[in-house]
Amino acid sequence: MVENLPPNAPTANLQTVDLERLIEQSEDEINKLLRASVLDGFFYLDLRSISAKNGILEHVNDIFTLEEELFGLDNSEKLKYDVDKMGGKFGKMKLSGYKPMGRNFGGIGGKSDGFESYSIPKDGILNLEETGDFVRPPPIDAHKESLEKFIAFVQHASQAIYKALSSALCLDPSEVFENFHRPNMQSPDLLRLLKYHPQPITERGAPQTPHTDLGSLTFLFTRQNGLQVLPRGAQDWLYVACKPGHAVINLGDGMSLLSNGLLQSCLHRVAPLPSEAFKTRYSFAYLQRAEDDTIMRGLKSPVIPKSDPQARSHTSAEWLVKKFGMLRGATYSKEESWVLTGVKPQQLITTQ
Numbered sequence: 442m443v444e445n446l447p448p449n450a451p452t453a454n455l456q457t458v459d460l461e462r463l464i465e466q467s468e469d470e471i472n473k474l475l476r477a478s479v480l481d482g483f484f485y486l487d488l489r490s491i492s493a494k495n496g497i498l499e500h501v502n503d504i505f506t507l508e509e510e511l512f513g514l515d516n517s518e519k520l521k522y523d524v525d526k527m528g529g530k531f532g533k534m535k536l537s538g539y540k541p542m543g544r545n546f547g548g549i550g551g552k553s554d555g556f557e558s559y560s561i562p563k564d565g566i567l568n569l570e571e572t573g574d575f576v577r578p579p580p581i582d583a584h585k586e587s588l589e590k591f592i593a594f595v596q597h598a599s600q601a602i603y604k605a606l607s608s609a610l611c612l613d614p615s616e617v618f619e620n621f622h623r624p625n626m627q628s629p630d631l632l633r634l635l636k637y638h639p640q641p642i643t644e645r646g647a648p649q650t651p652h653t654d655l656g657s658l659t660f661l662f663t664r665q666n667g668l669q670v671l672p673r674g675a676q677d678w679l680y681v682a683c684k685p686g687h688a689v690i691n692l693g694d695g696m697s698l699l700s701n702g703l704l705q706s707c708l709h710r711v712a713p714l715p716s717e718a719f720k721t722r723y724s725f726a727y728l729q730r731a732e733d734d735t736i737m738r739g740l741k742s743p744v745i746p747k748s749d750p751q752a753r754s755h756t757s758a759e760w761l762v763k764k765f766g767m768l769r770g771a772t773y774s775k776e777e778s779w780v781l782t783g784v785k786p787q788q789l790i791t792t793q
């Protein structure tokens with residue numbers, strides 16, 4: 442059951458793009474997608490007609506069951522998969538594993554996050570790892586089929602989104618978004634399972650701090666409200682209502698960097714509903730990221746602002762390390778807080 446938002450919750454009015462029609466490259470869907478990507482950075486992706494053919498929403502439901510089983514394990518069991526102790530090379534290691542509550546910077550008591558999470562690497566599920574199998578707790582194997590189907594589906598859906606945006610922005614054919622996010626190539630993509638913990642009504646902090654996403658596209662699934670977006674230039678947070686049969690998609694910093702800020706990577710957070718205590722909440726987010734060696738600067742297009750030739754560009758792998766460090770309380774610094782909240786405005790020059 443998907444929860445309704447209370448009537449006193451200010452709500453974002455987002456576009457809805459139908460995935461099946463987008464795959465057919467319908468002009469109407471491409472236009473809605475472009476408008477949403479330039480103006481809002483968030484949109485709903487309607488999965489109902491595609492699911493009638495491939496059953497993807499059943500796999501989505503199964504991943505909610507996986508979350509309950511996995512987060513229901515004893516703490517001592519979960520901590521065997523501690524993300525900070527899993528080892529491996531950063532960049533190649535994909536940061537998979539368990540993060541207990543309170544380890545990230547966040548709004549609970551003004552300093553820590555209010556969720557536990559478990560990140561599953563795409564390359565591990567799709568067998569793209571050169572290093573062999575990845576370490577994981579038993580519930581992941583019990584739901585492996587749904588994970589494989591879901592991850593393969595997101596690759597397919599995201600290719601349709603990239604192709605539509607590449608065509609709408611008239612990208613040079615040598616540098617289209619889809620070339621940097623190839624489905625069967627290694628990449629730092631993660632499926633991140635999240636369980637938010639309840640809070641007393643007196644605690645009004647945001648369990649997920651305001652941030653932009655460190656990736657290109659995020660596919661978010663939840664049946665419980667609490668996600669908020671801060672539209673560009675706005676003062677007030679708006680709730681993103683859950684819609685049955687839809688994913689919430691948002692563009693991350695990757696798309697903003699590859700379009701020199703033309704496409705929006707919008708600030709968002711998770712917060713209590715007006716006059717209600719924050720209840721236990723499950724969500725999961727597939728974070729799609731550019732392949733490691735992608736140079737994160739504006740692609741060639743007649744409509745993308747030109748890059749400053751003097752500005753140093755990061756590779757996707759370098760950018761990930763920098764931003765991930767910022768999300769952790771230990772390395773948070775006010776001076777560099779722009780890394781958490783997106784692209785530093787001075788890095789860009791605008792020509793149009």
Ligand SMILES: O=C(O)CCC(=O)C(=O)O
Nearest residue numbers: 635654663668711724726
């Ligand atoms: O749980 C949610 O609704 C949002 C999660 C999110 O923003 C993230 O994982 O980056």
Ligand SMILES: [Fe+2]
Nearest residue numbers: 652653654709
């Ligand atoms: Fe996010």
